[in-house]
Amino acid sequence: MRVGIIGGGGLVGSCTGFALQCGGVVPEINLIDVNGDLCRGQALDILHGAALVADQRIRATGYESIPETDLVCITAGLRRKPDESRLDLINRNVELFLKILDDVMAAGLRDDAIVLVVSNPVDVLTYLATRRTGLPPRQVIGLGTMLDSSRFRGLIAQDLGLPATQVTATILGEHGDSMVPLWSVAQAAGLPLEKYPGWSPSKADELFKRTKGSGAEVIKLKGGAGFAVGISIREVIHTVALDSRRILPVSSLVSGQYGMGDVCISVPTVVGEGGVRAQLELDLWPKELSGLQQSARVLRETIDQVLKTNPNAAKAAAGRGGNGTTSGASRGGPPPASANGQGVRVTMGSGGSNASAGRPRVTISGQSGGGRGGY
Numbered sequence: 001m002r003v004g005i006i007g008g009g010g011l012v013g014s015c016t017g018f019a020l021q022c023g024g025v026v027p028e029i030n031l032i033d034v035n036g037d038l039c040r041g042q043a044l045d046i047l048h049g050a051a052l053v054a055d056q057r058i059r060a061t062g063y064e065s066i067p068e069t070d071l072v073c074i075t076a077g078l079r080r081k082p083d084e085s086r087l088d089l090i091n092r093n094v095e096l097f098l099k100i101l102d103d104v105m106a107a108g109l110r111d112d113a114i115v116l117v118v119s120n121p122v123d124v125l126t127y128l129a130t131r132r133t134g135l136p137p138r139q140v141i142g143l144g145t146m147l148d149s150s151r152f153r154g155l156i157a158q159d160l161g162l163p164a165t166q167v168t169a170t171i172l173g174e175h176g177d178s179m180v181p182l183w184s185v186a187q188a189a190g191l192p193l194e195k196y197p198g199w200s201p202s203k204a205d206e207l208f209k210r211t212k213g214s215g216a217e218v219i220k221l222k223g224g225a226g227f228a229v230g231i232s233i234r235e236v237i238h239t240v241a242l243d244s245r246r247i248l249p250v251s252s253l254v255s256g257q258y259g260m261g262d263v264c265i266s267v268p269t270v271v272g273e274g275g276v277r278a279q280l281e282l283d284l285w286p287k288e289l290s291g292l293q294q295s296a297r298v299l300r301e302t303i304d305q306v307l308k309t310n311p312n313a314a315k316a317a318a319g320r321g322g323n324g325t326t327s328g329a330s331r332g333g334p335p336p337a338s339a340n341g342q343g344v345r346v347t348m349g350s351g352g353s354n355a356s357a358g359r360p361r362v363t364i365s366g367q368s369g370g371g372r373g374g375y
Contacts, residue, residue, distance in 0.1 A: 001241040002028040004069040006100055007076030008060070009033030011223075012118060012375065014042040015230030016075060017058070021046050024054030025238050030061045030069065033076070067108035071237060074100055074129075077119035082220050089120050090306055094313050097125050101132050101316070109133065114240060114275045117142040118233060120375070122175045123251045123299050124306065126264040130253050132316040138276040142251030144266035145171040146232040147225070147375055148179055149249050152211045159207060160188055160196065169193070170249050171211070172266050172288075173295030180291040181208050184284060215375050225375040236271065243273035252276045258289060260296040263303065267292075 003020060007013040008031025020026045029046075033039035043060035050056060066072065078092045097119055109115075115133060117126045117140070126142030133140065148171040157164040168187040173180040183204060186193035193199055218225045239246045249266045257267055257279050270277040284292070307314045 001026050001070045001237075002030065002065075002068055003071045003073060003237060004030045004032055004061070004065055006032045006072065006074045006104070007119070009035045009038035009042050010075060011226040012229050012233075013073075013075040014046075015226035016073065016118075016233045017042065017046050017230075019227075019230035019234040020237065021049065021053055021056060021058065023234050023238055024056070025241055026056065028057040030059055030065045032061055032063065032065070036060070063103050063107035066104055067110065069110070069113060071114045071116060071240060072104060072109070073116040073118060073233060073237070074104075074125075075118040075233075076100060079224060082216055084216075090124055090302065091310075093119060093121070093125070094128070094306060094310055098128065098132065098312050098316055101129060105133060109135075111135070112274075113139065115140045116233070116236060117251075118229070120175070121302070123264050123266075124303055126251050127253070127299075127303055128313060128316050130264060131319045134319060137253040138274060140252065140264075141236065141271070141275055142264055142266075143175070143229075143233060143236065144251030145173065145175050145179055145249045146236065146266075147229050148175060148211060148214075150228060150232055151214045152181065152208070155207050155210055155214075156186070156188070156193070159203065160198070162188060167193075170268070172249055172268070173292050174265060174299055175251065177212070178291075178295040178298045179212065180288055180295055181211075182284065182288055184288060185282070218375075229375045239271045240273065240275065245270055245272040245277060247271075247280065250276075252279065254279060254296075257281055258284075258292055258296075260293060263296050263300045265292075265296050265299055 003026050005013045005016055008017055010033065013031065013033065017029050017031055020029050031039050031043045040060040043058055047058045050058060074097070076096065078089065078096065113135070115129055115135065117129050119125055122142045122144060126140060126144075130137050130140040149169065152171050153167045153169045154164045156169055157167040160167070166189045168185070170182045170185065171179050172182060183194065188196045215225060236248060236250060238244070239248060247268050248271050250269050250271060251264045251266045252269060253262075253264050254260045254267060255262075258281060268280040268282060270280065307317050
């Protein structure tokens with residue numbers, strides 16, 4: 001798989017390139033950035049370690065590499081300011097993002113290519129990418145709450161004195177203020193978190209609050225997140241490259257799942273070759289379901305505001321050819337699935353060897369081992 005990272009000279013893009021190098025799965029990594037010297041410097045620095053990792057082609061390129069690219073990862077964006085909501089970024093980032101999309105399409109984006117959106121506000125930009133590129137919705141993925149879930153898991157593990165790999169916890173919804181923690185399925189060492197010794201509702205509230213503020217905390221301390229977001233991006237890319245069929249909390253277009261529609265939002269998503277394979281509907285606590293639906297309303301209101309005030313965004317939302325078609329049925333969208341559906345078998349954690357005949361085994365993860373967008 002050939003991966004192109006737009007914004008590869010920045011913190012998030014370069015950390016993604018390095019994470020992909022360390023993973024040793026992707027054979028070709030192309031960094032693209034408006035700052036040519038910085039991009040070449042990052043590519044050279046990564047290349048200098050290639051002899052100690054894997055046989056990979058690593059280079060700084062321009063948009064001329066797009067026609068041969070299997071997955072385009074867009075990390076370029078304006079820096080988030082301390083204490084600034086991710087949604088406040090939209091008016092400063094939409095124009096830049098649409099310009100990047102137009103450059104990618106003009107260069108010759110392949111019909112079977114996957115677009116992975118990382119730039120913030122990621123859910124809104126993923127929606128615009130779904131509309132503007134003309135690709136089937138399953139081929140446009142936003143990083144969504146991948147990083148939030150990893151942060152969540154790490155903070156819980158730190159508080160309990162456990163390795164982070166022993167904690168299973170997921171955040172769905174918006175990558176932003178209305179994100180929703182799934183306490184109903186959270187586990188520590190395979191045990192229900194709500195029953196774990198020392199756990200309490202007040203501790204849960206405190207850790208979720210810290211998770212929501214983690215991005216701003218990192219920005220205040222070091223200027224922006226890089227390492228963790230790079231690993232989170234790598235998790236998505238490797239899942240596609242290896243056709244792992246893992247369930248990840250990524251953002252994609254929903255069409256009826258959990259009572260939501262015409263919005264890109266993070267739900268449990270089976271990811272593999274070709275992008276989104278299915279979106280799972282699990283039995284959530286009523287509070288979690290209502291929170292998820294409220295998160296979708298928040299995002300939909302933001303999208304509507306952007307389309308009303310930004311002519312270029314409204315044009316992009318009309319889609320290629322101006323018809324605005326986004327139906328999963330007509331454009332290859334992901335089929336919905338339930339936790340008990342015939343297409344997917346859900347196993348908690350990283351185990352699950354008793355897969356039923358005829359059903360691919362899927363692992364709930366998105367958090368194992370996993371620039372300037374402001375994560």
